[in-house]
Amino acid sequence: MTDAVAHAHGAAGGDGPAYTGWYAAGRMARGVAWAAVGFALGVALLAVVRNITGHDGWSKEASICAGYLLALPGWLFGMGMWDGWGREWFGHKVKHAPSDWGRYFSFCHDHKVIGIQYLATFVFLFLFAGLFAMVIRWQLLSPNGAILTNAQYNSVMSMHGTVMIAVAVAGVAGSFGNYILPLQLGADDMAFPRLNAMSFWLIPPVAVLLLAALPMGGWDTGWTAYPPLSTTNGTGQLMFNLAIITFGLSSILSGLNFICTFIFMRAEGMTWSRIPVFSWSLFAMAWIALLFTQLFAVSLIMVTLDRVAGTSWFNATHGGQPLLYQHVFWFYSHPAVYIFVLPAFGIILEILSHLSRKPLFAYKWVVGAFFGILGLSGIVWAHHMFTSTMDARLLKPFLITTELISIPTGLIFLAALGTIWQGKLWLRVPMLFALGEVFNFLIGGVTGIFLADLPTDIHLQDTYFVVAHFHYTIVGGEIFALFAGIYFWYPKITGRMYNERLGQWHFWLMFLGFNFTFIPMFWPGIQGMNRRIAEYTPDLQNINIVVSVMAFILGASFLPFVWNMLASLFRGERAQANPWRARTLEWQTTSPPPVENFPVPPLVTGGPYDYGVPGAAVHAAPAYSAAAGD
Amino acid sequence: MKRDLGIVSVLWLVLIGVGLVLAGFDVLPETHSDKGADVRHAWETLVLMAVPVMAFVIAVLTYSFLAYRRRGEPAEDGPPHTGRNWVPKVWFVLTGALSAVVIVYPGLVGIDAVMKKNDTTDIVVKLQATKWRWIVQYPDQNVTTLKELVLPVDKHVRFEIQASDVLHSVWVPAFLLKVDAVPGKTTYLEFKTTKTGSFEDNEAMRLQCAELCGRDHATMQLPVRVVAATEFDQWVADLGGEPGLKPSVAKSKPGGHSGH
Ligand SMILES: [Cu+2]
Numbered sequence: 001m002t003d004a005v006a007h008a009h010g011a012a013g014g015d016g017p018a019y020t021g022w023y024a025a026g027r028m029a030r031g032v033a034w035a036a037v038g039f040a041l042g043v044a045l046l047a048v049v050r051n052i053t054g055h056d057g058w059s060k061e062a063s064i065c066a067g068y069l070l071a072l073p074g075w076l077f078g079m080g081m082w083d084g085w086g087r088e089w090f091g092h093k094v095k096h097a098p099s100d101w102g103r104y105f106s107f108c109h110d111h112k113v114i115g116i117q118y119l120a121t122f123v124f125l126f127l128f129a130g131l132f133a134m135v136i137r138w139q140l141l142s143p144n145g146a147i148l149t150n151a152q153y154n155s156v157m158s159m160h161g162t163v164m165i166a167v168a169v170a171g172v173a174g175s176f177g178n179y180i181l182p183l184q185l186g187a188d189d190m191a192f193p194r195l196n197a198m199s200f201w202l203i204p205p206v207a208v209l210l211l212a213a214l215p216m217g218g219w220d221t222g223w224t225a226y227p228p229l230s231t232t233n234g235t236g237q238l239m240f241n242l243a244i245i246t247f248g249l250s251s252i253l254s255g256l257n258f259i260c261t262f263i264f265m266r267a268e269g270m271t272w273s274r275i276p277v278f279s280w281s282l283f284a285m286a287w288i289a290l291l292f293t294q295l296f297a298v299s300l301i302m303v304t305l306d307r308v309a310g311t312s313w314f315n316a317t318h319g320g321q322p323l324l325y326q327h328v329f330w331f332y333s334h335p336a337v338y339i340f341v342l343p344a345f346g347i348i349l350e351i352l353s354h355l356s357r358k359p360l361f362a363y364k365w366v367v368g369a370f371f372g373i374l375g376l377s378g379i380v381w382a383h384h385m386f387t388s389t390m391d392a393r394l395l396k397p398f399l400i401t402t403e404l405i406s407i408p409t410g411l412i413f414l415a416a417l418g419t420i421w422q423g424k425l426w427l428r429v430p431m432l433f434a435l436g437e438v439f440n441f442l443i444g445g446v447t448g449i450f451l452a453d454l455p456t457d458i459h460l461q462d463t464y465f466v467v468a469h470f471h472y473t474i475v476g477g478e479i480f481a482l483f484a485g486i487y488f489w490y491p492k493i494t495g496r497m498y499n500e501r502l503g504q505w506h507f508w509l510m511f512l513g514f515n516f517t518f519i520p521m522f523w524p525g526i527q528g529m530n531r532r533i534a535e536y537t538p539d540l541q542n543i544n545i546v547v548s549v550m551a552f553i554l555g556a557s558f559l560p561f562v563w564n565m566l567a568s569l570f571r572g573e574r575a576q577a578n579p580w581r582a583r584t585l586e587w588q589t590t591s592p593p594p595v596e597n598f599p600v601p602p603l604v605t606g607g608p609y610d611y612g613v614p615g616a617a618v619h620a621a622p623a624y625s626a627a628a629g630d
Numbered sequence: 631m632k633r634d635l636g637i638v639s640v641l642w643l644v645l646i647g648v649g650l651v652l653a654g655f656d657v658l659p660e661t662h663s664d665k666g667a668d669v670r671h672a673w674e675t676l677v678l679m680a681v682p683v684m685a686f687v688i689a690v691l692t693y694s695f696l697a698y699r700r701r702g703e704p705a706e707d708g709p710p711h712t713g714r715n716w717v718p719k720v721w722f723v724l725t726g727a728l729s730a731v732v733i734v735y736p737g738l739v740g741i742d743a744v745m746k747k748n749d750t751t752d753i754v755v756k757l758q759a760t761k762w763r764w765i766v767q768y769p770d771q772n773v774t775t776l777k778e779l780v781l782p783v784d785k786h787v788r789f790e791i792q793a794s795d796v797l798h799s800v801w802v803p804a805f806l807l808k809v810d811a812v813p814g815k816t817t818y819l820e821f822k823t824t825k826t827g828s829f830e831d832n833e834a835m836r837l838q839c840a841e842l843c844g845r846d847h848a849t850m851q852l853p854v855r856v857v858a859a860t861e862f863d864q865w866v867a868d869l870g871g872e873p874g875l876k877p878s879v880a881k882s883k884p885g886g887h888s889g890h
Pocket residue numbers: 333334380381383384
């Protein structure tokens with residue numbers, strides 16, 4: 001069977017001529033050019049309307065908005081949507097993306113290419129925003145601020161937070177969601193491959209807008225963008241708004257795609273109870289992305305209208321309500337933390353089962369827990385507003401719903417512990433990251449109770465206690481899972497094995513660096529250091545020096561990682577189809593898989609985790625003998 | 631199996647012991663308000679509840695990591711525990727019970743405590759938040775200052791808080807209390823001072839803006855002093871105000887930590 005698969009792989013990529021990278025460069029140049037034309041057109045159209053209504057033609061922020069509204073489709077169509085959708089609409093033959101390495105820089109429909117595009121982009125953005133974290137920790141070596149002015153600090157802090165939130169939203173779901181989901185389901189692609197490519201190519205404008213904000217003075221509202229500050233500050237804020245609205249669009253489209261793929265693209269025999277847990281976690285996550293993201297976009301559209309159209313959603317002097325923003329914003333942004341951690345749970349449970357050689361403990365309870373979390377996530381948002389002076393009648397209900405989330409989350413812990421209990425633990429790098437994630441998320445979860453509980457939150461809200469807590473959930477809970485997934489699926493994606501020794505160095509440096517950075521960070525928060533400050537009181541300098549030094553070690557831990565990933569790409573040992581002897585479907589095809597994923601459609605006949613179960617059927621096998629086609 | 635459970639139980643108890651020792655360290659700032667004492671009590675309760683839970687997970691995790699590790703690739707599969715038995719049900723009920731406890735106490739009970747309104751208010755302080763400073767007014771004493779916030783000890787205080795531009799937040803770490811300042815409305819914080827102290831001796835005795843408000847958010851702070859009543863009168867007199875408190879019985883005014 002392996003031979004047949006390898007053979008098919010060699011012949012892959014038959015549709016579309018083998019262009020070079022020049023094709024991709026040309027399409028990008030066309031995208032930029034069409035975006036420029038779109039921008040000019042938008043500005044001009046607005047100028048006409050404004051002139052007719054008796055205003056000056058150019059109004060900085062309104063003109064930027066109008067220009068961007070047309071620049072974005074210009075970019076997308078230039079980049080490749082025209083070759084697919086556009087030409088088809090006018091009855092021309094569709095042009096395909098190149099099939100050689102240039103496809104990674106093209107509007108390519110292959111979910112594996114898109115997964116790699118997401119992975120590379122978001123690992124890069126993670127390291128980029130990590131450098132900003134290093135700058136922040138450098139600044140906080142001194143109570144008076146070591147290097148930055150207060151205004152610069154606010155920009156750096158806002159950039160770090162915003163980019164890291166983007167990494168948290170799409171880093172795991174965009175990369176492994178796209179790459180692994182169709183493979184685990186036994187599908188040949190996502191349900192909507194073109195839409196998938198569009199989701200990814202919406203990301204570069206996001207990055208460009210955020211970077212463009214810097215020369216405009218950045219934005220100083222963090223990633224939360226609370227008005228009235230965000231309706232009255234510099235134009236960098238507008239760039240942030242447009243970037244996040246665009247990013248939200250990408251998220252919504254991805255969410256829709258994941259849901260449809262999960263429901264309609266499963267291989268024969270892939271019944272609901274045979275679906276791997278990572279796919280389940282993506283399914284639950286995708287509902288949040290589809291249903292809630294629009295609220296974030298709406299809140300930022302309202303901020304933008306207050307800025308450019310003179311509305312008064314949040315302007316109190318004209319009857320607006322600043323608190324309205326917080327309700328709409330957190331209605332998305334609390335569920336968003338489950339966009340981060342649900343797929344992370346999926347990854348670590350997947351790895352714990354395969355590398356303990358044991359069934360996933362309480363599989364059906366875990367799936368139930370995912371949906372419990374999904375349901376509860378929508379009715380807890382106001383726990384971020386306990387000190388906001390919202391209506392006092394809301395306090396108790398939101399305290400209750402928030403505390404209830406610890407019940408489904410507890411089931412995830414049960415599954416993790418039950419799975420490794422008496423297992424045969426194969427402590428390779430992905431397993432280390434998975435076990436580390438369980439420890440980290442324990443601390444993240446328990447400290448969260450202090451923030452869900454109003455009587456303690458009223459002191460801890462907006463302090464470094466919160467900062468330490470959410471780094472435990474997002475970095476400790478999700479980014480550790482991201483790295484677990486990178487090492488786990490590296491052989492599948494690249495066809496090469498990573499270097500185990502370097503990987504172990506990375507894990508221990510990162511795990512210890514992370515915990516020794518963020519455990520001490522709770523202390524200044526409790527003692528009176530609030531968050532988002534460029535300066536602090538001198539009594540807290542010693543602890544801040546400790547935190548900063550440890551943070552630099554954490555930062556250094558990514559050097560062996562980057563080297564490992566790049567060097568192994570060329571020098572790594574050739575990976576087999578299934579180096580982990582795992583049962584799930586992504587391992588039942590070559591590494592890397594051929595364009596069509598499975599040369600022979602798989603037939604699913606058993607559960608994905610039946611390790612050690614006497615007489616268990618294999619999870620899946622080719623639907624008919626491959627020999628016939630060889 | 632029995633041996634594994636035995637060792638994990640011992641490890642669990644040891645870790646609970648370690649946790650209780652660590653929980654003995656006082657990490658909160660010295661507390662100068664009555665509601666701060668409620669916050670402190672809620673904190674201590676949650677820490678005590680967290681210790682056995684964290685100890686359990688860490689015990690199982692550590693023991694599994696050490697005892698079940700294999701050199702190289704495991705040749706065979708582990709035992710097929712699928713969890714299709716009573717274990718998840720018991721776990722579900724236990725975690726449910728635990729969160730019910732946390733919800734009731736310190737949760738709901740604590741909300742009533744920290745949101746309570748003063749029966750009588752001894753002194754009203756108007757705090758005006760504006761980028762990036764605090765304007766402190768004592769309407770009954772006819773005093774306004776930008777330099778410090780001075781309060782008499784053992785008195786019921788009401789802050790009446792307004793913001794003139796963007797969101798700010800009133801936080802005195804040593805009171806363990808916080809409430810936002812929101813443009814377009816007045817918000818309140820009511821509590822009783824319980825202990826004298828000053829910023830010179832304790833950095834937690836400061837009025838700190840805790841909601842990001844732009845450039846100088848970090849330094850939007852004011853020293854706080856809680857002093858004896860006579861000292862307070864002297865301070866008022868020095869600033870040319872009218873010494874003496876004018877207690878008022880609570881009407882239907884919103885209080886606690888709220889707004890309207
Ligand atoms: Cu939340």
